[in-house]
Amino acid sequence: MAGGPSGTSEGVSNASLVWAIVMSAFAAFGGILFGYDTGTIGGVIAMQDWLNVFGQFDPTGQLGKDTNGMYLTTSNKSLVVSILSAGTFFGALLAFPMGDMVGRKWGIVCSCVIFSLGVGLQLDTKWATFVVGRVIAGIGVGLVSCLVPMYQSECSPKNIRGLIVGLYQLAITIGALLAAIVLNSTKDEQSHAAWRTPIAVQFAWAFILGGGMLLLPESPRYLLHKGRVDKARRALARLTNRPADSLEVEADGTYADCFKNTKLRNGLRTWTGIMLQGWQQLTGINFIFYYGTTFFQSAGIQNPFIITIIADVVNTCMTIVGINLIDRVGRRRLLLIGATGMMVCEYIVAIVGVTAGKTTTGDGVNQTAQRVLIAFVCFYIAFFATSWGPVAWVVTGEIFPLNIRAKGHVALRRVQLALELCDRPNGVATAGLKVKVFFIWGSTCLGCLIFTYFFIPETKGLSLEQIDLLYQESSIINSNKYRKKMIAESETHAHHDKVTASHDESLEDHPANVEKV
Template sequence: MAGGAGGTGGGVNSSSLLWSIVLSAFAAFGGILFGYDTGTIGGIIAMQDWLEKFGKFDTTGQLGWYIPTNDKSLVVSILSAGTFFGALCASPMADFVGRKRGLIASCAVFCLGVGLQLDTHWAVFIIGRVIAGLGVGLVSCLIPMYQSETAPKSIRGMIVGLYQLAITIGALLSAIVLNSTQHRPNHSSWRIPIAVQFVWAAVLAGGMFLLPESPRYLLLKGRQAEARASLGRLMTMDPDSPEVEAEALEINTALVVEQRVSQGGYMACFRNNEDKNGLRTWTGILMQGWQQLTGINFIFYYGTTFFKQAGISNPFIITIIADVVNTVMTIVGVQLIDRVGRRRLLLIGAAGMCVSEFIVAIVGVTAGHPGGIGGTAVNLPAQRVLIAFTCFYIAFFATSWGPVIWVLTGELFPLGVRAKSMSLAVASNWLWNFGIGYATPYLVDPPTTGPNGVNAANLGVKVFFIWGGTCVGCFIFTYFFIPETKGLSLEQIDLLYRESTIINSNQFRQRILDENQTFTKNFQDEKEAVEHGEDIKQSA
């Protein structure tokens, strides 16, 4: 039997909007796990004590203690290898143990990985990164699943977008902690920022103990009484009230539709049937890839070392500024998702990022002359322009491609294959994350010589020409493959894919809303038509 995010159109009706928001938004706290870890490793690899413990010493006297490019690529990107497999495991875990228990178990896996990263042996540290990544991958898929099944329908975009906001808050918190501990002369300089992650996992796991299980999962398993109790908590009503009974009936109706269209197995995700499973699954997989190709994780993985090489005197402060911009503008973006619309925000964001990145690249190679490891002089006004437009670039991402992609990941897929398609899309994010995280140091860093020498492209700030070009690809992909889903229930999105083209999706979306069309209503009409036809045959 198929599972996954969904239900009766993206959540439940609740008589207490505040409670629904608190309950759904709390799950977004899981984003802190990923955001904090992303920011933490970027700063740790620039800390002197960590470099002396895990790095190499340049006998030429040019670099001092440093981490070779290949080791830097491995330690940063290996987390994403774990998250890739974690995301793939999220679908069976969600259907086997449930959304709530799955998230609690994911926190336990994450804590094991964090504990191993406190060790001073390179191999153990790397294994810890992989295991922590496995936990993050599970959380990154289970969180949108849980949110889409419990969030109020009218503000689903904002609620699911809070996951991205939590990621940015995590990155900001990591920058603050790193700046506070960077000058400690011992292992505590990097162990404290790592150990803080136990707190985030404990808060998420502890909170999930207090929250109800997804009623849709409980109904999926035939646990009717527990499902009504969960619905009662979500709707702040008595479990035996007519409103709860009606909502349970509506979810069960959607489950009947799901079982009817579900074809089983991952191959069903790629079949070009009436629901356009293949188009929608590939859209989810590719849009997660394009999000990574915006180059945003270059800033959050390697921003501290990049700003340091660019001649910035205190790169940790610049990283904090970038994280503040990311967090504040994500708050703005979350507010715009259900107002401006998904498709329009993605188009605006892609164009804005493209312009900003090209300006950074052009200024960097003409007037900026980043110092790099070699230590050439820098043009300070040009460096300020570089930092300013890097912040503009982050702002455009934070209001568009950051939160919107996660919202669409919970919306685009047909009911029968939603859990599987979501896991594939999220796994795509982590696969691209791993590839870009691993390759970037080889693109940006200068080559090194000696016994531990590594060849590298030494692009420096010129790497922004690449990111600017990929943002052109983001714009084109959005125009031809991302529909406008603002204000639609999950079933209405099925109708949109069945009866409209992507380019004309906004006009068709408005027609659906004006005529109050729903997939469930059409299912009932179809059922009545069939029964009516049978009655005519019998009377004849």
């Protein structure tokens, strides 16, 4: 078996493969930071003691009926929930310079420090300090959410890259579930500990991620990217089986290169990543997890908090199923199946809600309609968790060529976070539509289906370098056929040169060897 960029002829040891998996899988822990905050803030702002500190008193008795007259204005509620996304937007802006200047590894470590500072500020009892803390924590989350999938894609073996990168989405769902558990255990406290404890737990997540990354090596592709230019180009040329002066091994790029219609089709790739993350937000999943309790209450469902817990459990369990399907079923097929399933479920929820959901029984509510709503909301979450949840991270982590990978991630995250920033405040308004809002989400899922068919190629089992070739030589619709041809013929050249499998050792198959370069 041929050696890697290090030039050795000993091949890939099992230890190297295992280490690559450990490196990329552990980085997924970064999703805990994002998921836990997502699940925490909605519960924190509903706690009696938090409202006593930051809320207002309504002497008329019309507001805050369950919190002794204390309430949070709609504008402040939108601000405190969505301001994290403002921070993550700026964090994404900083991800490229930090990731390229200090590296993927140290960029993640620095992100954890920034995040911890923001968490600390949220323990204060002043409104301005709390909000600033949300922004700073958001910057840390934005950095992590860009750098972690990048690090994973560059380190993970190609045959399980989908599963490894999908672990980031699983970590997000686990974070949300942990938040629900912690909130449930502290919600009845009659002191600042009720909300300070769930917030302070985030120090632990940052410490585990940052401390663990200190023990892991840097991304091998980043080492090539920042090494001596001539040596890095020769190494990457050997990696891709292409001339050292070819476009594919160019070691640097600009933001403008992300949108140019080059031979590598950078523009198509960048817009695909941007639109994919945008469509993921438009599936309506944030509405469920940020405003699900409000929606379930408005639908007349009893014990909405328990239903939210059930939704978190479904999300976590089905994400585990999803990440195991990515490298078996394929990216494109899973996205098509997921979009179709979500669309059907959401239309059913909407139709049942505006018809049978309006009828009443002797108990005052239509129990059958409630059960149908809950069931199909859970089915909808299951379809999302097995497809658009993890697969979106995988696709956006692997479609960019090395020279614009960091900048491409930043570009798509800017748009995604801008959409989140708009979506969260609107959630307060769309919650007022009650069950009718699912007509909107069903229609956007139809858009997800159409977008996937025309813009998402099948990349299952391909190295990052073969994905470059796929974009050059195949159409999107015929990508699966061309993918199978490349794998069967071990094709790595743009001019259809065929080499044996022993010469198709890509960088991700032996990342440990790269550090010897």
